[in-house]
Amino acid sequence: MSNKDAANVPIREFPPDDRFQQLADEFAAHYKKNPDFYVRVPGRVNLIGEHVDYCGYGVCPMALEQDIRLAVGVGNENTLRLHNVKRNYADYECDLRNFSISIGDGAPKWHQYFLCGIKGIFDILPKDLDFKGMNVVVSGKVPQSAGLSSSSALVSAAALATAHINNFPMSKEKIANLCAECERYIGTQGGGMDQAIAFLATEGCAKLIEFNPLRSTNITLPSGAVFVIAHSLAKLNKAATADFNCRVVECRLAGQIIAKKQGLKWSDIKKLGDLQQALAVDLSKMITIVEETLHEEPYTKEEVVRELETTSDHLNDISLTQNTRHIQTFKLKQRALHVFREAHRVEMFHAICSKPADKNSLPTLGRLMTESHESLRDFYECSHPQLDELVELSRDLTFGARLTGAGWGGCMVALVPQENVDNYMKMLKDKFYVKHQPQDITSVLFATSPKAGACIFVKDVNN
Secondary structure: OOOOOOEEEEEEEOOOOOHHHHHHHHHHHOOOOOEEEEEEEEEEEEOOOOHHHHHHOOOEEEEEEEEEEEEEEEOOOOOEEEOOOOOOOEEEEEEOOOOOOOOOOOOOOHHHHHHHHHHHHOOOOOOOOOOOOOEEEEEEEEOOOOOHEEEHHHHHHHHHHHHHHOOOOHHHHHHHHHHHHHHHHHOOOOOOOOHHHHHEEEEEEEEEEEEOEEEEEEEOOOOOOEEEEEEEOOOOOHHHOOHHHHHHHHHHHHHHHHHHHHEEEEHHHHOOHHHHHOOOOOOOHHHHHHHHHHHOOOOOOOHHHHOOOOHHHHHHHHHOOOOOOOOOOOOOHHHHHHHHHHHHHHHHHHHHHOOOOOOHHHHHHHHHHHHHHHHHHHOOOOOOOOOHHHHOOOOOOEEEEEOOOOOOEEEEEEEEEEEHHHHHHHHHHHHHHHOOOOOOOOEEEEEEEEEOOEEEEEOOOOO
């Protein structure tokens, strides 16, 4: 990859920080040689715009200091060898000419996320390319199952390493899109936010990430406040259950039933953004259409089949995923209302940050974040009692707070006045974490600012 092309992931001089040096030492001890290059991909926190990216709507994430780092060397023949600095993750080895990402029942293993990234690149490499084997050491500082995108960061790091070692240049946008697609090999029908911010993030700025086509706009947040991340210490691996994909499907079915009633070809509607585009109306009108068209009670699968005038088998093929075909009831009105209202909150969040700040800017941003959490809790039903407790505890010392990430556990993000940060974090330690006793409080409660996106590091950037 050429560092001259600003659209590509940057290649920089190997940084002399302790963690990179420890990674280099681990690689040398394990493989008896030095790595050829290093990869860094950050985790992310989403400030607002939850569960809307896979519906086609914009989101406002920022990259974190916490990251996934790889030390990578050219290996023997066509073999992948993976080693994690954390000893509870078993080493893994396979032949790159013939490997499988079959996950079976339960949560995917850590190496399967890595294989997703490799397969994504292999899908587009020239067929006559003699791809290189890889020796890899992985070091991760993104809390797992926390809603901070640890799995997507690992997939993205694997793809970036595979592209670089095979001298296959890709723009940031192209590799972000590819990583969003290839993570679906693990079974999660995500929308692309995590991968987009991983590659497009800019130091000091959050981003408005929009899709179809993928594009990003810098968001400069008003001064005078800090974002604090607090882990609820409740964890859910979204690839291990049908909860996440069920919400994707419910949004799709809501769009398809409305499309049918509006005289559109329902099978063409894959996400709610498609429906709005087909109807050519604004978000306020979409909210009205949902309120007038869909009923409050859950729809049975039989009812959906009748509404669409189709068959159960056809619905399975067109609208459902492998792990949602067993579901017999769907909440459609609630999910669609959340998506359209949340998309509108993203628009307002961006508009406030685009104007000169005044005394109302931060309180309004905080109110939007709190409204987002309430919608995720009540309409999308993806919160958790420990997340709700953190948000409730945050009311007096913050402008606003909300769950971030897929939910069902994971982290909360709060917008905190600078002068309140120390008192706020102490309050959470005294009232929340004293009950849960995390092993390392600094990994579950921290203040953060926007960091840069993915990068490749080499010993000599001129070679």
